[in-house]
Amino acid sequence: MRARLQQTVLATKPGREAETILRSCVHCGFCNATCPTYQLLGDERDGPRGRIYQIKSLLEGLPVTTETATHLDRCLTCRACETTCPSGVQYGRLIDYARPLIEDAVPRAPRDRFQRWLLRKLVPSRAFAPLLAAGRAVRALLPRAVRDQVPKARAAGDWPSARHATRWLAFDGCVQQAARPSINAAAARVFDRAGLSLVRVQGAGCCGALAHHLGAHAEALECARRNIDAWAAALAGGAAGIFCASSGCSAMLKDYGRLLADDPVYAGRAEHIAAHVRDATEFGAELRLAGAVGVRVAVQAPCSLQHGLRGTGRLEAALTAAGCDVFTPADAHLCCGSAGSYSLLQPALAGALRTRKLEQLAVGAPAVIASANIGCLLHLEAASDIPVRHWLEIVDHLQSTRGAPAHFD
Numbered sequence: 001m002r003a004r005l006q007q008t009v010l011a012t013k014p015g016r017e018a019e020t021i022l023r024s025c026v027h028c029g030f031c032n033a034t035c036p037t038y039q040l041l042g043d044e045r046d047g048p049r050g051r052i053y054q055i056k057s058l059l060e061g062l063p064v065t066t067e068t069a070t071h072l073d074r075c076l077t078c079r080a081c082e083t084t085c086p087s088g089v090q091y092g093r094l095i096d097y098a099r100p101l102i103e104d105a106v107p108r109a110p111r112d113r114f115q116r117w118l119l120r121k122l123v124p125s126r127a128f129a130p131l132l133a134a135g136r137a138v139r140a141l142l143p144r145a146v147r148d149q150v151p152k153a154r155a156a157g158d159w160p161s162a163r164h165a166t167r168w169l170a171f172d173g174c175v176q177q178a179a180r181p182s183i184n185a186a187a188a189r190v191f192d193r194a195g196l197s198l199v200r201v202q203g204a205g206c207c208g209a210l211a212h213h214l215g216a217h218a219e220a221l222e223c224a225r226r227n228i229d230a231w232a233a234a235l236a237g238g239a240a241g242i243f244c245a246s247s248g249c250s251a252m253l254k255d256y257g258r259l260l261a262d263d264p265v266y267a268g269r270a271e272h273i274a275a276h277v278r279d280a281t282e283f284g285a286e287l288r289l290a291g292a293v294g295v296r297v298a299v300q301a302p303c304s305l306q307h308g309l310r311g312t313g314r315l316e317a318a319l320t321a322a323g324c325d326v327f328t329p330a331d332a333h334l335c336c337g338s339a340g341s342y343s344l345l346q347p348a349l350a351g352a353l354r355t356r357k358l359e360q361l362a363v364g365a366p367a368v369i370a371s372a373n374i375g376c377l378l379h380l381e382a383a384s385d386i387p388v389r390h391w392l393e394i395v396d397h398l399q400s401t402r403g404a405p406a407h408f409d
């Protein structure tokens with residue numbers, strides 16, 4: 001694609017990268033076929049090819065309108081288009097680069113700005129967990145729309161002591177730790193049975209993905225620096241690496257090296273930390289999953305796992321190794337509509353994608369739906385008649401109740 005970007009854009013390294021990405025697009029439109037928003041809305045401007053064109057116009061200095069912002073806002077950043085693209089167009093990087101620019105070019109209404117600010121400030125903060133607890137206490141009294149945003153509590157259970165020589169650092173995250181601490185506790189028990197210890201580290205927090213995808217890049221980098229500082233000493237002390245149970249956070253953590261490449265203080269450290277991050281689905285045989293009692297499990301493979309981490313099939317393989325009878329739904333490559341804060345900011349589109357995903361998952365008549373990302377899990381669970389769990393919660397359950405019929409409430 002020909003592009004004549006503004007000199008102000010070409011003067012920066014990310015701007016030059018955006019130009020390279022734009023030039024690599026040959027405008028074939030193959031990507032539209034796997035874009036969830038194009039499938040739902042049927043509008044070229046709501047597909048990747050149209051969005052790339054709109055971003056090009058923005059970077060060329062052409063006038064942009066609220067309509068442009070609307071079409072870009074509707075993008076889930078699921079990156080299904082990247083997996084489909086035969087020319088290797090790195091769409092995710094392009095829209096990440098464009099997001100802050102579109103914020104400047106088309107200022108949002110005050111209510112919209114406040115909602116985004118609140119999400120960025122509240123979700124990663126210490127106030128989030130107590131707020132969820134308060135919401136649960138009055139859950140029955142809340143209007144349906146608010147109630148759906150308050151996940152049910154689930155007992156975490158024991159966290160085994162660090163008795164093994166090989167120790168991994170547990171990434172707690174923000175939403176996962178506040179809404180479903182049972183996930184990392186289940187992971188710690190699975191690790192313990194496999195002869196590995198999962199330990200927690202003070203000082204780490206949100207990976208920064210929430211702020212990053214809302215265009216607040218400086219805030220995201222602050223999250224990255226804080227986590228790097230928190231983990232550096234533990235890694236130097238012999239920890240094997242950083243374990244992350246949520247594929248969306250894993251994709252962000254693994255990107256720290258690139259995101260901080262120009263930081264004179266943190267560049268090297270960021271690369272070192274990123275190289276030691278391992279998503280839960282990357283452990284394979286090390287977790288000694290084999291031997292659990294079988295159960296019918298429908299798999300929701302998150303976009304961050306499939307398109308961000310290039311891990312299509314890994315979740316299915318892990319559950320199969322654990323003895324589960326795995327069902328892969330039709331259109332497994334399509335987003336469930338969660339996409340970080342997307343389900344809150346674009347509820348109609350997110351709801352339509354969720355309905356379709358749940359219908360496809362239900363075809364397999366599963367006892368439980370497995371996910372590998374906290375955002376997808378909570379989004380699906382809010383509207384599902386079938387129990388939804390993190391896959392390591394399922395494995396932990398099967399391992400601990402070996403021989404008994406599996407039951408998920």
Ligand code: SF4
Nearest residue numbers: 025026028029031085
């Ligand atoms: S498939 Fe790739 S090259 Fe073709 S229009 Fe989409 S992004 Fe451009």
Ligand code: SF4
Nearest residue numbers: 035075076078079081
């Ligand atoms: S990231 Fe997802 S929603 Fe956005 S253009 Fe690509 S396929 Fe469509």
